[in-house]
Amino acid sequence: MEKTIDDLVEKKERIYFYIASVISVIIYGLIIKFSLPTMGNFAVILLVMKILHGLYIGHIRQNAVKISKKQFADIYEIVEDYSTKLQLEKVPEVYILQSNGILNAFATRFLSVNFVVLHSDILELAYDNGKDAVKFIIAHELGHLKRKHIQKNMLTSMAMIVPFLGSAYSRACETTCDNIASYLAHENPTRGLLVLLAGKKLYGKVDLKEFLEKAEEEREFWSIFSEITSSHPSLSSRLKKIQQPNSGNNTEISEKNES
Ligand SMILES: [Zn+2]
Numbered sequence: 001m002e003k004t005i006d007d008l009v010e011k012k013e014r015i016y017f018y019i020a021s022v023i024s025v026i027i028y029g030l031i032i033k034f035s036l037p038t039m040g041n042f043a044v045i046l047l048v049m050k051i052l053h054g055l056y057i058g059h060i061r062q063n064a065v066k067i068s069k070k071q072f073a074d075i076y077e078i079v080e081d082y083s084t085k086l087q088l089e090k091v092p093e094v095y096i097l098q099s100n101g102i103l104n105a106f107a108t109r110f111l112s113v114n115f116v117v118l119h120s121d122i123l124e125l126a127y128d129n130g131k132d133a134v135k136f137i138i139a140h141e142l143g144h145l146k147r148k149h150i151q152k153n154m155l156t157s158m159a160m161i162v163p164f165l166g167s168a169y170s171r172a173c174e175t176t177c178d179n180i181a182s183y184l185a186h187e188n189p190t191r192g193l194l195v196l197l198a199g200k201k202l203y204g205k206v207d208l209k210e211f212l213e214k215a216e217e218e219r220e221f222w223s224i225f226s227e228i229t230s231s232h233p234s235l236s237s238r239l240k241k242i243q244q245p246n247s248g249n250n251t252e253i254s255e256k257n258e259s
Pocket of ligand 1: 140141144174177
């Protein structure tokens with residue numbers, strides 16, 4: 001059954017987004033009203049951040065491999081396919097970055113261009129053991145672009161000073177992207193997270209049921225406290241969630257009801 005984006009968005013994401021936006025706008029308003037000198041400092045900080053971000057994007061463009069129809073065409077095909085299914089306006093620029101064993105991927109945006117950076121070890125995994133894990137990771141990052149999380153972070157940034165609110169919003173966004181990824185990469189959605197859990201060599205040996213049972217047994221105050229102060233849900237929470245049937249027929253995701 002085809003799903004809408006609405007079906008895949010974590011309900012708390014919208015609630016936390018509205019709360020964080022209102023608080024953030026109030027704080028921006030207070031800064032403007034009462035402390036114009038601070039506004040000047042604030043503008044300088046934003047400018048410095050923009051310049052640093054630009055430098056980083058410039059570094060990526062010259063020191064990472066951009067995938068295309070001629071370069072890692074099979075990976076590009078996945079990106080193109082999921083971008084179409086998510087009805088993204090444009091296929092993002094995707095780069096492979098050598099990262100000395102770090103398993104990571106992230107989505108970013110600079111001067112209205114969307115980027116996804118995949119660390120090279122994740123791609124090595126795809127060529128060694130099949131593309132299921134990589135499909136999940138790509139779909140997750142495209143989910144951030146679909147939901148415009150990067151642009152929204154600009155609006156909500158001031159509310160991040162409220163304890164727990166920023167991390168709660170971030171975790172809800174991550175859950176949304178896991179939902180999107182497990183819908184699109186539905187053949188084997190747990191693989192992408194098992195790689196982050198156990199690494200690219202051992203992930204196939206993890207007994208998921210045993211891991212989840214032990215994590216549940218050991219879930220006590222400090223585990224919960226650690227999770228609620230983190231930007232991402234724990235891997236045990238994420239794996240438990242995407243294990244639940246969420247897959248459709250991997251067709252496009254309808255725009256209906258999106259907000
Ligand atoms: Zn994410």
